[in-house]
Amino acid sequence: MQMAISKEEFFRKYKIDENYLMENNVDWRELEEIYVDFNKYRKSYETQADLIANILRGHKKVHSVKTRVKDAHHLIEKIIRKTPDRRKKYGDDFRFTVDNYKNEITDLLGIRVIHIFKEDWEEIHDFISQMWNVNEIVANIREGDNTKKFEELGIEVCSRLSGYRSVHYLVESYPTTKKVIAEVQVRTIFEEGYGEIDHQLRYSLDNIPEILEQNLMLLNRIAGSSDEMASLINLLSKSFNDIKVKFEDEISVKDRKIIQLKDEIEKSISLSKEEKENIIKKINNII
Numbered sequence: 001m002q003m004a005i006s007k008e009e010f011f012r013k014y015k016i017d018e019n020y021l022m023e024n025n026v027d028w029r030e031l032e033e034i035y036v037d038f039n040k041y042r043k044s045y046e047t048q049a050d051l052i053a054n055i056l057r058g059h060k061k062v063h064s065v066k067t068r069v070k071d072a073h074h075l076i077e078k079i080i081r082k083t084p085d086r087r088k089k090y091g092d093d094f095r096f097t098v099d100n101y102k103n104e105i106t107d108l109l110g111i112r113v114i115h116i117f118k119e120d121w122e123e124i125h126d127f128i129s130q131m132w133n134v135n136e137i138v139a140n141i142r143e144g145d146n147t148k149k150f151e152e153l154g155i156e157v158c159s160r161l162s163g164y165r166s167v168h169y170l171v172e173s174y175p176t177t178k179k180v181i182a183e184v185q186v187r188t189i190f191e192e193g194y195g196e197i198d199h200q201l202r203y204s205l206d207n208i209p210e211i212l213e214q215n216l217m218l219l220n221r222i223a224g225s226s227d228e229m230a231s232l233i234n235l236l237s238k239s240f241n242d243i244k245v246k247f248e249d250e251i252s253v254k255d256r257k258i259i260q261l262k263d264e265i266e267k268s269i270s271l272s273k274e275e276k277e278n279i280i281k282k283i284n285n286i287i
Contacts, residue, residue, distance in 0.1 A: 014077045025094075026096075034075070045109055048180070053066075056113050059123070065111060070109075075108070082104070083095075115187075132169075132172060137168070138168045163224075164198065166186065169183070
């Protein structure tokens, strides 16, 4: 079985040539085998991604969940692009094969978890850690962001020049008897909005004009400030609710005491009927 597009079309689309493959010890036939293998199991990957997503949707702090299985052509392009790094890591004889690509490419399955308030992340983090075997966690932040909580939990922090914010988890998934690594990305609604705009611009333009870059960074600061404002509103809302509950409890206690006092007055034999009525009237005026 051949790839859906010819080698020439693939090279033209992804700006790759035969020399690059030769320099990095990449065999086109192995790429075709990976392509066929990946498409063979694609449906089971989609089912597994949906299963992970449905589990995550059951958490009370999760607003929404998106899933995607990597495009087969993008997979081949990524394998070619990642080969030099893997050769540095494992040695010049390293090659991507049908047997190892599922362990080396960690975003075959992608799940994106959106939550509303920044502080909701910790509960979602605990949930993911309890539900799956987590191989790696990386907190992507903008320079200057508060990293105290990540450091307390021993989570690796990566400062991104683009201002991209998201916590990434690599979890073990078994759509078949063979393990596949799924990438779970957790971020707020505001981080998602900025991330989508940034992604669209960077993938549609080879070089982003400076004016767009400056406005992207401004949007990033606005998104960060919006998260802080949302958290403040959430905190104030909880404070007002706590105050309301507190005063409702105090009023309830007072009402019970007043009813008890009225009942005692009614039962008293040492007071005349007129005296009782006057005292109860004064109590009612206080209420």
